Amino acid sequence: MLFKAKVLLIGIILTLVITLLLSLLYVRELENGGSVQLKEQVPILKSNKLGIVIPFRERFDELLEFIPHIHSFLENQNVLHEIFVINQVDQYRFNRGSLINAGFKEIISSYNTIDYIAMHDVDLLPLNPALDYHYPPSGHVNHISAPHLHPRYHYASFVGGILLITKEDFMQMNGLSNNYWGWGLEDDEFYLRLKEAKIGIHRPGNLTTGTLNTFRHNHDRAIRKRDMTKCYNQREVTRKRDRHTGLHNVNYVLKKKHELLIDGVSSIVLNINLKCNKTLTPWCLCSEYSVKNTKNLKKE
Ligand code: UDP
Numbered sequence: 001m002l003f004k005a006k007v008l009l010i011g012i013i014l015t016l017v018i019t020l021l022l023s024l025l026y027v028r029e030l031e032n033g034g035s036v037q038l039k040e041q042v043p044i045l046k047s048n049k050l051g052i053v054i055p056f057r058e059r060f061d062e063l064l065e066f067i068p069h070i071h072s073f074l075e076n077q078n079v080l081h082e083i084f085v086i087n088q089v090d091q092y093r094f095n096r097g098s099l100i101n102a103g104f105k106e107i108i109s110s111y112n113t114i115d116y117i118a119m120h121d122v123d124l125l126p127l128n129p130a131l132d133y134h135y136p137p138s139g140h141v142n143h144i145s146a147p148h149l150h151p152r153y154h155y156a157s158f159v160g161g162i163l164l165i166t167k168e169d170f171m172q173m174n175g176l177s178n179n180y181w182g183w184g185l186e187d188d189e190f191y192l193r194l195k196e197a198k199i200g201i202h203r204p205g206n207l208t209t210g211t212l213n214t215f216r217h218n219h220d221r222a223i224r225k226r227d228m229t230k231c232y233n234q235r236e237v238t239r240k241r242d243r244h245t246g247l248h249n250v251n252y253v254l255k256k257k258h259e260l261l262i263d264g265v266s267s268i269v270l271n272i273n274l275k276c277n278k279t280l281t282p283w284c285l286c287s288e289y290s291v292k293n294t295k296n297l298k299k300e
């Protein structure tokens with residue numbers, strides 16, 4: 001009984017001492033003019049996330065080099081990112097514009113953490129760490145592979161290669177034209193869209209490197225031939241601004257999604273089956289044109 005009373009007494013005394021100490025601490029804190037805080041409060045800033053969108057077909061060797069390279073390049077800049085390989089799996093000629101449109105649509109619907117995208121050639125590796133892949137300045141796209149830096153294209157209105165654009169601006173411009181099957185000109189048409197939308201083109205300045213050492217263009221033209229054939233009325237149609245096609249009417253089926261891991265870096269591969277309206281753009285297959293023409297010649 002006596003033992004129980006002693007334990008109770010010690011308990012009461014301990015509680016009193018602890019309460020006293022705590023209140024003394026609190027009073028001192030108030031005397032210092034401060035409030036009682038457990039942790040210093042740091043405002044949490046949300047960083048914008050970049051989606052690297054790679055229009056792609058049969059360039060696996062280049063992809064093996066590109067993915068680890070771009071990942072460490074962006075990590076060094078603290079740019080949050082995700083890599084999307086938009087893999088064309090239909091039988092038509094390559095269509096860079098439609099692949100980027102399709103990739104963008106998929107990103108919007110399934111990966112809504114992305115705030116801006118880079119349309120990125122798989123064979124263009126940034127070498128100069130001063131090339132800034134952060135969110136583009138307001139009202140502008142950021143043309144990373146600018147004419148004064150790109151290894152091959154130096155005309156003033158060039159916007160191909162690598163271009164950063166916000167989600168909102170890409171939607172406002174209705175993406176890229178879907179009419180460009182085969183190599184080239186879809187980027188020049190996109191330049192006209194930028195001008196019309198009054199979106200500025202920011203380009204890297206004050207770099208110590210030039211056309212020879214800012215990028216590595218991993219492209220052997222003997223192995224990777226550019227598909228420059230023009231058939232039907234392709235030449236006439238693709239020289240003009242296209243007001244009918246774009247992001248809103250890109251026609252495709254997403255066949256499959258894969259997660260691809262290269263040297264520990266993960267990327268998402270979207271297998272895209274593009275549809276071609278052969279009345280509007282018969283040049284999505286030039287082989288049919290030459291077969292037809294040969295037949296006609298034979299008949300004649
Ligand atoms: N591309 C591809 N497969 C092709 C054609 C093009 O993957 O059959 C992609 C690839 O990302 C490439 C980009 O489209 O970097 C631009 O094509 P290309 O390199 O032929 O154009 P360049 O800028 O060298 O004239």
Ligand code: MN
Pocket residue numbers: 121123217218219
């Ligand atoms: Mn190339």
